[in-house]
Amino acid sequence: MIATEAVSQPIFEELERKLSQTEAITKYMLAGRATFTLRSVATQKRYTFKVTKAKKNLRFANAPVSWFVSRMYGPDNETCFRYIGMLNAQPKDAQWMLRTTRNSAETQVSVPVMAFNFMLKQLQALPALTPGLEFWHSGRCGRCGKKLTVPESIERGLGPECAGKQ
Ligand SMILES: [Zn+2]
Secondary structure (H helix, E strand, C coil): CCCEEEECCCCCCCCCEEECEHHHHHHHHCCCEEEEEEEECCCCCEEEEEEEECCCCHHHCCCCCCEEEEEEECCHHHEEEEEEEEECCCCCCCCCCEECCCCCCCCCCCHHHHHHHHHHHHHHHCCECCCCEEEEECCECCCCCCECCCHHHHHHCCCHHHHCCC
C-alpha cells in the first residue's frame, strides 16, 4: 500500500493545462500516473490528486483493474502525497467512486473525497465538466510522468507515444 511519498520539486509548472471534456479527463486520469488539481470556482478551493494504476496481480489475472488515489498536502516546496482511497470499478459502472479504506488519510465524507466523487459523477454523465468545476493536469504525461513539451501533448495531457496506448 502506498503510504507517503516526499516530492522535492513543485508539481505544477508552467505547462499545467485545464481539461474540460470528460472523455479526455477520464483518459488522462486513468492513464497510470496522473496528477491533477480540482478547483471549485465558487469556493476557490483546490485539491491536488494523484491517480496511480495498481500493478496487476498475476495470481488473480482476472481481477478488475484498480487505481490508488492519493492527495497532496503541504505547500508546493514541501509537499507530500498521502494515500486516500481506491478506484475500482470502471467509468461505465454505476459503482464508480473513490472509496476510502482503513489506511486512508481522509474519510468518505471529507470535502476532498466528496469533490473527487462529484467529479466522477460528471465524468459519467456529461460531455464536459460544469463551469463551476475545473480540472487542471500537471503538465506531465498522465501515463509515464514525463514532462510534456509538444503543444498537442500538453493539450491532452499525454505524450505522443503514450497517447496511443491504453
Ligand atoms: Zn508518457
